[in-house]
Amino acid sequence: MEIIVISKSEKELINNKSKIRYIYAIVLNANVMRFLRFLCAVVFLFTFSNLRSQDLSKEERKVQIFTDKEKDNLQIWFHKEVDKMNFSEEQTDDYYSVILYYVSKISRLDDKDKNFTQEEFKQELNKLLAQQNTEFREMLTAERFDLHLEIYGEFLRSAYKRWNITN
Numbered sequence: 001m002e003i004i005v006i007s008k009s010e011k012e013l014i015n016n017k018s019k020i021r022y023i024y025a026i027v028l029n030a031n032v033m034r035f036l037r038f039l040c041a042v043v044f045l046f047t048f049s050n051l052r053s054q055d056l057s058k059e060e061r062k063v064q065i066f067t068d069k070e071k072d073n074l075q076i077w078f079h080k081e082v083d084k085m086n087f088s089e090e091q092t093d094d095y096y097s098v099i100l101y102y103v104s105k106i107s108r109l110d111d112k113d114k115n116f117t118q119e120e121f122k123q124e125l126n127k128l129l130a131q132q133n134t135e136f137r138e139m140l141t142a143e144r145f146d147l148h149l150e151i152y153g154e155f156l157r158s159a160y161k162r163w164n165i166t167n
Contacts, residue, residue, distance in 0.1 A: 085144050098132065
């Protein structure tokens with residue numbers, strides 16, 4: 001074992017460097033905390049004001065093709081039909097996750113702020129349906145995919161009537 005001898009001046013130098021580092025860390029930490037608080041406040045203000053403005057205009061631009069009661073009935077019917085696929089709990093969650101993702105995208109297509117012509121609307125709708133079907137082809141067995149097409153086809157026929165779309 002080797003013993004290292006440090007002079008008093010070297011000890012003071014090491015001590016002073018440690019103190020300087022400690023003070024620097026405190027100052028830096030305080031400045032970082034101030035900046036983070038400021039950043040959080042700015043983000044909160046922008047997010048809150050943006051959400052508020054979106055809530056106000058969302059109702060104005062949203063188009064409802066089904067009444068609340070019709071939506072409830074469609075959902076109940078759809079859930080009963082999907083139950084016939086005999087999914088496991090995980091498969092059901094995956095299935096509904098894909099359905100909800102595309103239904104939310106499709107439901108935005110006829111919003112007033114989109115200004116789609118009937119033809120543009122149909123094109124966008126068909127793109128989303130094709131993407132959805134691609135996901136389901138990979139996810140479902142052939143038998144379940146056919147059942148999905150049958151069930152979802154019924155649902156789409158109701159929506160097509162409301163959108164005045166002919167197949």
